Amino acid sequence: MQDELINVQRCDGARPTCQQCVRANTPTECVYGQDAEESGIQLLEERISRLQGRIAFLESNTAGPILLHDPYAQTREDQPPRPVRPAARERQILMRSFSGGASQVGFFLHVPRFLQRMSALSLSTAPKHASTLINAVYLLGAYFSTDPNLQNLQSDLLADTLQDLSAALIELNPPAIIDVLQAEILLTYYFFSNSRTVEGVYHIDAASAIVLASKLHQIRSGRYSAVAGGHASRYDLAPPVDAIEEGQRINAFWVVFILDRNWSKALGRTPVLTDDESKGTGIDTPWPRSIETYESNPLPEGFRGFRTVQRFLYYPIFMNEEQNPLATHAKAAVLYSSAARVAAQTGMMANTLPPFWLALDDRIAQFEQVLPPVDRINPSRQDLHNKILLVNLLVHGAVIELHQPLEIQGPVFVSNSRSTRAALAAVNILTRINVERLSHVDPIVGFLLASVVQILMRALASSRQNTAATGSQQQIDILMALARIRSALGAWGVRNAYICACVLSFVTSQTDVDLLHADSQYTVIASLLEGI
Structure with missing residues (x-):
């Protein structure tokens, strides 16, 4: 596919803001060429720094001016004393309740492997990243439940999840990243479902930052060495131990991508996962599969991806690789967000359609024809x-x-x-x-x-x-x-x-x-x- 189909706008390097970003009226999003791959890491580290400051303030007994605001403080003050953690039988019911709706809230982990790992852990002794994820699962289980007694556990489970998450983010390292990312996704769905959009945005941005910092958008990239430039990061993940672990990472990226694209449109904001090569966010990760497929039919050893989203949108031949539910959902989100972006350019030139309007309209029609009845x-x-x-x-x-x-x-x-x-x-x-x-x-x-x-x-x-x-x-x-x-x-x-x-x-x-x-x-x- 020719480069002109991609419509990439290169950064001209002007400081403090390049002219591309000035013309697009997005000066705060300007990222300079060779530093582009650091943007996700910086976003994540800034969020962790804010959390560290918030925790230090909450734990400090020193009197002085209030410089920080804890968005959950009032919620905690209004709650009655916290009860004992859910009993063993309640935890089993919560887990079953969650399993019924796990795929609806972006659960990307291999379920048998997750259950085996969680059964060997105790909440009181589990690492913070693991207890964060366990509590998030119980929280969604309580939310899904029709039992009023279990539903009433939500406020306490949420408080436990957020407390453990703050600690887990401070100590975030490669072994903890996937657990924390899954918990952030579950919290995003929970807050949006409860119409708490400010908190939903907070957690979706955290998930997007983790994705970029860990380079989950460049899994199996055909140009990985050129993009990464050899720079190491403390958020770099070790090579996956097997096809299932690699599949979890691929699916994790697309779950976050769907959230970022859909809610950015709903809230009138710019997506974090912009698929912009000049910002180091170009997407090469292959389309997701069902988690079972990775086990029975792993990706070929030499498989490499390149411009996954752009090829789907603008390659002259309609290519619809992977037709499982998650991949179909991700492609629909691509078409929806792309249509909104192209449509925003309508009317800028008299009697002229925006670039790629016809190609996108045709691609939407082609995709609609292959949707399962x-x-x-x-x-x-x-x-x-x-x-x-x-x-x-x-x-x-x-x-x-x-x-x-x-x-x-x-x-x-x-x-x-x-x-x-x-x-x-x-x-x-x-x-x-x-x-x-x-x-x-x-x-x-x-x-x-x-x-x-x-x-x-x-x-x-x-x-x-x-x-x-x-x-x-x-x-x-x-x-x-x-x-x-x-x-x-x-x-x-x-x-x-x-x-x-x-x-x-x-x-x-x-x-x-x-x-x-x-x-x-x-x-x-x-x-x-x-x-x-």
């Missing part, structure tokens, strides 16, 4: 139904992101536009899965469906303006789609505070529901919208 998935596999839901919403969301800016530039928004059809296709997936059986979904689903709602509401308004007859089939279809979204968000919002917040936003956006009562068909649909 939900009808063929075993109804009992809640994990796979969750994954196919996410992938479909991301792919249809990519179409919306790419086409919507062009459509709203016209004199009138067309109610049957490409983005409207993508929004209806996204809702269609909700009609083909058992929403009630998915007790826990990724909180990003709330954000994706909120974007779908915006498109459908705009299409509904456009249809009313351009259709003389009330109760047109198109309007009924849109209203039924809105009712379906409301039903799904209502079901999932019971256990997910972020999605619950999306439900409230959804209701607020429907300012004209009362106008529907003029028609008997609309009256039924309006009751759905108001009463679900």
Whole structure:
């Protein structure tokens, strides 16, 4: 693939900020050529330094001005005295509860190996990195549980996890990195699910920093020696002992990549894992596999990766290596975030599409054609139904992101536009899965469906303006789609505070529901919208 397809902007070395970053209005992100590989290490060390300062302050009895703020201090002050750790039977139940939803919260470790290691450890004597991970697993187990007594353990388990994590980060070394990274991922899902986005961002940034510092984005890189430049780091991992350990590292990278790309879009911020060669973040790590596949069919010894994401996006021939659930999810996240980035350039040049717009639109369509049909998935596999839901919403969301800016530039928004059809296709997936059986979904689903709602509401308004007859089939279809979204968000919002917040936003956006009562068909649909 030719270099011009990659659209890499090289740093010109100007200080304090290169001209590329000045033009992009991102002066704080400027990293200079030969120092690029140090950016992840610096980010991680800065975070550890902040934690060390916070811990020193909390442990100090010296009076003086308050220079630091502990974001969890008020939470601890409001809590009753901490009870004894969960009993042995409770720990077993928490572990079983967690296992049912582990794949939904980014658990990338080899489960049999993890269970064998954890069974040999005691929380009271385990290294801090191990106790951090164990407590994080119990925390998510309590969150998943339907038992009120186990749910009530969450505040104490969270406090234990954060306390151990602070200590583990101070002593972070290669043997501890993977455990700490897994714990950071679990905490990220936990905080976002509970609509605690500030803390979610804090932990996703930590996970991203660990990924870059440990060079997990360059596993099996065909250019590793040139990128690394021979510089050693205290966060460098030893070579994996076997194919399973290597697979855990590969999958860990893609789990963090998905989180970083999806939530950066949802929160309106720049991703940390930018896949930018000038910043040392170019991604060469191969697409993930199921963890069992690494054991039965490890990567060939001489396999090397190169520009994994860029080749998937822009190589003239559609290459869809690895079609397991995690790889499919990662590729959908690539398309979604890339569509948002390209769409942001729409309108900068009059009557001209942004670079790579057509190529990306074509790639999204090609990927959509190879998505596995939900009808063929075993109804009992809640994990796979969750994954196919996410992938479909991301792919249809990519179409919306790419086409919507062009459509709203016209004199009138067309109610049957490409983005409207993508929004209806996204809702269609909700009609083909058992929403009630998915007790826990990724909180990003709330954000994706909120974007779908915006498109459908705009299409509904456009249809009313351009259709003389009330109760047109198109309007009924849109209203039924809105009712379906409301039903799904209502079901999932019971256990997910972020999605619950999306439900409230959804209701607020429907300012004209009362106008529907003029028609008997609309009256039924309006009751759905108001009463679900």
